[in-house]
Amino acid sequence: MRAAFAAAGLLALATSAVAAQQRFYAAEDRILVGDGGTVRAIAAGPFNVYAAADFGILVFEIARSKWKLPLPLPAGMIATRPSALAVEPTGGTLWLGAESGDVYTTTPGFDRWDRVPAGFRGRVDAIVTGAASGSGAVYILAGGEWLRIEGGSLFAERVPVNALPAAAAERARRSPDDPRFGAARGTLGLDARNRRWQLTDVVAGREPGEFWVATDGGGIVRDDNRSSRTDWFRYGLAGTGAATVALLDGAIWIGGDGRDARSGVAFTNPDLGTWDQQFRDDGAPGGFVAEIVRFGNAIWFAADDGLFRLAARPEPGTRGRWSRFTNADGLGSNRVRSLRPAGGLLWVGTDGGLTSFDTAGAALRQPLFPGRRVSRTAARHDTLFIAADDGLFTFVTAGGRSGATEATPRPYGRSPALRGRVTDVVSDDAHTFVIVDGSLLDADGTGAPIRDVAIDRIRPLFRLALHGGQLWVAGAHGIARRDPATRAWQAFTVPEDVPASPVVDVLVDGDHVWAATPAGAIRLRWR
Numbered sequence: 001m002r003a004a005f006a007a008a009g010l011l012a013l014a015t016s017a018v019a020a021q022q023r024f025y026a027a028e029d030r031i032l033v034g035d036g037g038t039v040r041a042i043a044a045g046p047f048n049v050y051a052a053a054d055f056g057i058l059v060f061e062i063a064r065s066k067w068k069l070p071l072p073l074p075a076g077m078i079a080t081r082p083s084a085l086a087v088e089p090t091g092g093t094l095w096l097g098a099e100s101g102d103v104y105t106t107t108p109g110f111d112r113w114d115r116v117p118a119g120f121r122g123r124v125d126a127i128v129t130g131a132a133s134g135s136g137a138v139y140i141l142a143g144g145e146w147l148r149i150e151g152g153s154l155f156a157e158r159v160p161v162n163a164l165p166a167a168a169a170e171r172a173r174r175s176p177d178d179p180r181f182g183a184a185r186g187t188l189g190l191d192a193r194n195r196r197w198q199l200t201d202v203v204a205g206r207e208p209g210e211f212w213v214a215t216d217g218g219g220i221v222r223d224d225n226r227s228s229r230t231d232w233f234r235y236g237l238a239g240t241g242a243a244t245v246a247l248l249d250g251a252i253w254i255g256g257d258g259r260d261a262r263s264g265v266a267f268t269n270p271d272l273g274t275w276d277q278q279f280r281d282d283g284a285p286g287g288f289v290a291e292i293v294r295f296g297n298a299i300w301f302a303a304d305d306g307l308f309r310l311a312a313r314p315e316p317g318t319r320g321r322w323s324r325f326t327n328a329d330g331l332g333s334n335r336v337r338s339l340r341p342a343g344g345l346l347w348v349g350t351d352g353g354l355t356s357f358d359t360a361g362a363a364l365r366q367p368l369f370p371g372r373r374v375s376r377t378a379a380r381h382d383t384l385f386i387a388a389d390d391g392l393f394t395f396v397t398a399g400g401r402s403g404a405t406e407a408t409p410r411p412y413g414r415s416p417a418l419r420g421r422v423t424d425v426v427s428d429d430a431h432t433f434v435i436v437d438g439s440l441l442d443a444d445g446t447g448a449p450i451r452d453v454a455i456d457r458i459r460p461l462f463r464l465a466l467h468g469g470q471l472w473v474a475g476a477h478g479i480a481r482r483d484p485a486t487r488a489w490q491a492f493t494v495p496e497d498v499p500a501s502p503v504v505d506v507l508v509d510g511d512h513v514w515a516a517t518p519a520g521a522i523r524l525r526w527r
Helices: 002-016 166-173 179-188 453-458
Strands: 030-033 041-044 048-053 056-061 066-072 082-087 094-098 103-106 124-128 138-142 145-149 199-204 210-215 220-224 229-233 242-248 251-256 264-268 275-279 289-295 298-303 306-310 322-325 336-342 345-350 353-357 374-380 383-388 391-396 422-427 432-436 439-442 461-467 470-475 478-482 489-493 505-509 512-517 520-525
Touching: 030 066, 041 199, 041 210, 048 082, 082 124, 082 138, 094 124, 094 138, 124 166, 138 166, 179 199, 179 220, 242 289, 242 505, 242 520, 251 289, 251 298, 289 336, 298 345, 306 336, 336 383, 345 374, 345 383, 353 374, 383 422, 383 432, 391 422, 422 461, 432 461, 439 461, 453 470, 453 478, 453 489, 461 505, 470 505, 470 512, 478 512
Parallel strands: 041 082, 336 374, 374 422
Antiparallel strands: 030 520, 041 048, 048 056, 056 066, 082 094, 094 103, 124 138, 138 145, 199 210, 210 220, 220 229, 242 251, 242 512, 251 264, 264 275, 289 298, 298 306, 298 336, 306 322, 336 345, 345 353, 374 383, 383 391, 422 432, 432 439, 461 470, 470 478, 478 489, 505 512, 512 520
16 A cells, blocks of 8 residues: 555556546535645635635634635646735635746635736735725736736836735735834744744734734644734645545544654544644554544544554644554554454454453454565454455454454355455445455455456545445545445546545545545545
C-alpha cells in the first residue's frame, strides 16, 4: 500500500493537469477537505469571513461561530495557489487573486468563478474592492504595481502610488493601521497549545477593535483588542493528505497519510461545521493511519508508527489523552495495518502478525502469524477473517484471556485463488469479498474474479467497504459501487469525480461517500 501510494504521487500530478475535465457538481455535492490550517489570504464581510486555502475558499459564519461548506477554487487555479482575497460588503461578490497573476470573481451560491479578462503581470498581492476604496473602482496589486478597474470595465489601468486610496496602501501592508493591534501582534501567533504560527494576512472585522488574522498552519484567529480575547478556528485535516475515513458515534474521523510535518488526525460533526485536529506532537499518530475504530470507551488508530488509543474525544483546541503501543507492548511489528473488535477483544494486524488487546491496552497472547503481514481483518459474528500475504484465513473468537477458541487460524474456502496475497477483506451475513493478487473475488462464491468495466477503470484496487448490501471499491483511479439488486456497477473516477489519485480508502455515509486521497478527503453525493 505504501509503495503504491508513494508511486501514485506522480500520478496525482499528472491528473491535476486535467482537472478542468471534472464533471459539474453543485458546490455542496462535491466537497474537498484538505489542510485548512494554511491560509494564504483572508477577507471579512458583514456575515462571513472568507479564508483562501490551497484546496478551496473556507467560509466561517460569524454569528454562529461555525464553518459553512467551502467553495471550490476555480478550475484554472489547479497549477497555482491563492494569494489575495477580497469581498464586496453589499453584494457579497468575492475577488480572488492567484500567484499566477490571474484574478477571479464569484458570488457565493452561483457555483461558478469568472476570470477577470484584464491582464495582470505577476503574483496578485492585494485586492481592494470598490466599497473599500470609496471610489467604486477595484484596485489590484499585481507584479509589484497597482492597477485600477472601473465599475463595468474590462480593462485595468496603472495607478501611481501617490494616487492610491488609503485603504489600498493599508491592504498592501497586510496589517491594519491600528496601534492596539500593532502592540498585540507579537503574541497573536501563539495558540492555546503554545504553538506559534506565522501570520499571513489581517483584515478588520465588522466591530470596532475586531480583526481577523490568517496564519500559516493554525487556521484563522479572531482578535478583539477591546476585551483582549483571541479565538482560534481551524478547518479541515491535520495535514494535506487523507489515508482513512471513519464514522464513529456520529462524528467523521479522518486519519492523515504521514507526508507532512503536521500530520495527525482530525474529526468533525456531520455538517462539517466544527473541526478539531490532533497532531503528532499532541501524541497522535504521525505516520500513515490505516484504520480507526471504537473499542471499549476509546478510539483506536492503526498507523505506520504504532497502535494509538485516544481515551475520549477531546474538547476543541485541547490535547487529547493519547497512549501509544509498540512491539515492546506485544505487537508483532510497529507498523499496524488493521483493527477489528471481535469476541470482546481488539485484534491488531501488523507487518509481524496478529495480536489481541483488551480495553486497557494489554496484549493477551503472542502474535499469530509471527513475522507475516496481516493487511486487513473483518468480523462476522464470532468469526474473524484475516487477510494475509499467503491467503485468507478465519479464526473463531470467544473473548476471555485466551482470546480465542481455536488454536490457529484456518484457510478459508476451497478456491486456490484464495491462497494468494490478500490485501483486504469485508464480510456481512451474505458475502465475504476480498482483494487477492489485485483482483476482486467473492470468497463465498465460485472464487472467480468479479469483472466489470467500472472496476477496470479504477485499478489497481486498494480498499473495500460494505454498506447496506452495497459493495464499494477504492482504487488508484477512483471508486466503484455495485448495486445489490441489479449487480450493476457505477464508477466515480479521477479526475472527472475525484480530484486526485490514488484513492486509498472509502466510507459510505448515507447519501454521501468519502474518498481518502493525497489531496485530502473528498465527500461526494452519490445518489
